[in-house]
Amino acid sequence: LVALLFVGAVGAAVPAQAAPETPLQHIVPAPVTVTPRPGVTFTLGPDTRIHTQPGSAGARQVGEFLAGVLRPSTGYRLPVVPGASGRHISLLLVGADPRVGAEGYQLDVTKRGVLIRARTAAGLFAGVQTFRQLLPAKVEAKTRQRGPWTAPGGRVLDYPRYAHRGAMLDVARHFFSPDEVKRYIDQIALYKINRLHLHLTDDQGWRLEIKSWPNLTAHGGSTEVGGGPGGFYTQEQYKDLVAYAAARHITVIPEIDMPGHTNAALSSYPELNCDGVAPPLYTGIEVGFSSLCIDKDITYKFVDDVLREVAALTPGEYLHIGGDEAHATTDPDFDLFMDKVLPLVAKHGKTATGWHEFVKSGPPASAVPQFWGTKTVAPDMVAAAARGSRIVLSPATKAYLDMKYDADTKLGLSWAGYTDVQDAYDWNPGAYIEGLPAEAVRGVEAPLWSETITNTADLEYLAFPRLPAIAELGWSPWSTHDWEKFKVRLAAQADRWDVMGVNYYASPQVPW
Numbered sequence: 001l002v003a004l005l006f007v008g009a010v011g012a013a014v015p016a017q018a019a020p021e022t023p024l025q026h027i028v029p030a031p032v033t034v035t036p037r038p039g040v041t042f043t044l045g046p047d048t049r050i051h052t053q054p055g056s057a058g059a060r061q062v063g064e065f066l067a068g069v070l071r072p073s074t075g076y077r078l079p080v081v082p083g084a085s086g087r088h089i090s091l092l093l094v095g096a097d098p099r100v101g102a103e104g105y106q107l108d109v110t111k112r113g114v115l116i117r118a119r120t121a122a123g124l125f126a127g128v129q130t131f132r133q134l135l136p137a138k139v140e141a142k143t144r145q146r147g148p149w150t151a152p153g154g155r156v157l158d159y160p161r162y163a164h165r166g167a168m169l170d171v172a173r174h175f176f177s178p179d180e181v182k183r184y185i186d187q188i189a190l191y192k193i194n195r196l197h198l199h200l201t202d203d204q205g206w207r208l209e210i211k212s213w214p215n216l217t218a219h220g221g222s223t224e225v226g227g228g229p230g231g232f233y234t235q236e237q238y239k240d241l242v243a244y245a246a247a248r249h250i251t252v253i254p255e256i257d258m259p260g261h262t263n264a265a266l267s268s269y270p271e272l273n274c275d276g277v278a279p280p281l282y283t284g285i286e287v288g289f290s291s292l293c294i295d296k297d298i299t300y301k302f303v304d305d306v307l308r309e310v311a312a313l314t315p316g317e318y319l320h321i322g323g324d325e326a327h328a329t330t331d332p333d334f335d336l337f338m339d340k341v342l343p344l345v346a347k348h349g350k351t352a353t354g355w356h357e358f359v360k361s362g363p364p365a366s367a368v369p370q371f372w373g374t375k376t377v378a379p380d381m382v383a384a385a386a387r388g389s390r391i392v393l394s395p396a397t398k399a400y401l402d403m404k405y406d407a408d409t410k411l412g413l414s415w416a417g418y419t420d421v422q423d424a425y426d427w428n429p430g431a432y433i434e435g436l437p438a439e440a441v442r443g444v445e446a447p448l449w450s451e452t453i454t455n456t457a458d459l460e461y462l463a464f465p466r467l468p469a470i471a472e473l474g475w476s477p478w479s480t481h482d483w484e485k486f487k488v489r490l491a492a493q494a495d496r497w498d499v500m501g502v503n504y505y506a507s508p509q510v511p512w
């Protein structure tokens with residue numbers, strides 16, 4: 001009783017006898033294994049250096065990234081120098097446990113130093129994200145803060161469950177500036193997301209400059225849902241976004257949505273319409289009313305030109321060609337269209353990915369269907385897997401960040417139902433679609449459609465805390481899956497979000 005009173009008096013949340021939890025137990029996504037070194041801590045000091053693998057530009061870039069996070073808040077110089085040292089922080093491409101694979105890492109925090117080892121720069125980058133989470137939340141601040149900058153001692157051995165851990169942002173319904181997209185890239189990188197799917201075109205806007213068809217952006221990019229000014233990325237701005245993402249080990253997957261969701265293009269070029277008449281720009285939120293003209297040769301000249309330019313700007317392997325909700329295109333026309341367009345993707349050296357409807361046209365096994373259905377029975381996906389396709393899962397009832405949390409949520413839609421954090425978290429991608437073999441799942445992706453969101457604050461309100469939940473499904477082994485534990489780890493992230501200024505939704509399901 002005395003102990004209880006005492007705890008109560010100081011307001012501590014920790015029961016008297018239990019060892020206090022350390023940030024080592026609060027990593028999101030949960031690592032494969034975490035082994036604490038009880039009583040050991042490492043403290044960053046003004047003389048700490050960041051050593052990186054000699055001769056590796058990739059390791060050096062990760063070292064600079066880490067320094068970029070730590071310098072403003074600590075005020076330390078943190079020079080990034082080639083080499084290795086038992087003291088200081090070392091990022092090395094030798095000596096990692098082979099289980100880390102291509103994207104994993106091993107992190108050792110001892111009294112003397114921090115050692116991150118991996119087989120690739122991507123693995124080092126993932127290890128750096130974990131290390132950030134071991135430091136006090138205010139390390140994320142952009143201005144100088146008071147230390148000490150102490151991390152708990154321990155070893156983390158970690159690698160991802162899935163190769164594809166994606167986030168999608170719809171910049172078509174409402175335009176998001178390059179700086180707004182970069183801010184989101186920074187946020188998703190912290191949770192080991194490695195794909196950013198940009199939904200660049202839709203009925204309401206065309207957001208990427210195409211030099212051979214300039215009116216796509218001049219006219220087609222000039223508005224957005226609700227009639228605002230819209231906007232678009234110049235090719236230079238897009239390349240800069242791709243490079244910014246790449247520096248965070250995130251591959252951009254650009255989407256040109258076809259043959260539906262094309263009103264902005266149809267409005268920009270009358271010749272793309274079957275009747276030769278350009279429709280007006282569209283600022284509402286209906287779907288399924290537009291289609292490229294399947295019978296016209298110019299349609300394929302247009303698609304070829306667009307895909308050529310997008311492919312040339314995009315180092316990643318995938319081009320997303322949409323294919324969803326083509327309600328204004330007949331099934332035979334849809335097949336005809338995909339039969340002509342899929343080879344164009346290959347011709348420009350890329351692999352196709354598309355919304356799951358595109359499997360009805362029988363794309364090659366290399367093509368990646370992105371499942372967005374609301375049911376767990378999906379024979380088309382099982383059949384595609386039998387033909388050799390591997391599927392990205394974005395079930396709308398779980399992974400759609402634009403669904404409202406509950407009936408009171410001001411932003412978002414609700415056609416797939418309400419999705420609070422536990423709904424987003426509590427499903428197993430490896431056993432979600434009935435009859436789909438676990439190996440047929442390439443990964444998960446959290447789409448954020450932007451009909452109802454216009455700025456960063458809105459975006460963050462829908463993405464946080466559900467994005468980290470989907471990120472964990474993509475990274476962490478199923479053996480770590482436990483809502484009761486996850487919600488505690490999630491709650492511990494909130495300090496960090498407060499420092500970063502993330503406008504998250506404080507779901508009542510989470511013990512913040």
Ligand code: TNX
Nearest residue numbers: 287324325355372402413449
């Ligand atoms: C369905 S999901 C769409 C989008 C909408 C979204 C809103 C999919 C492939 N298509 O056009 O923005 O619902 O939740």
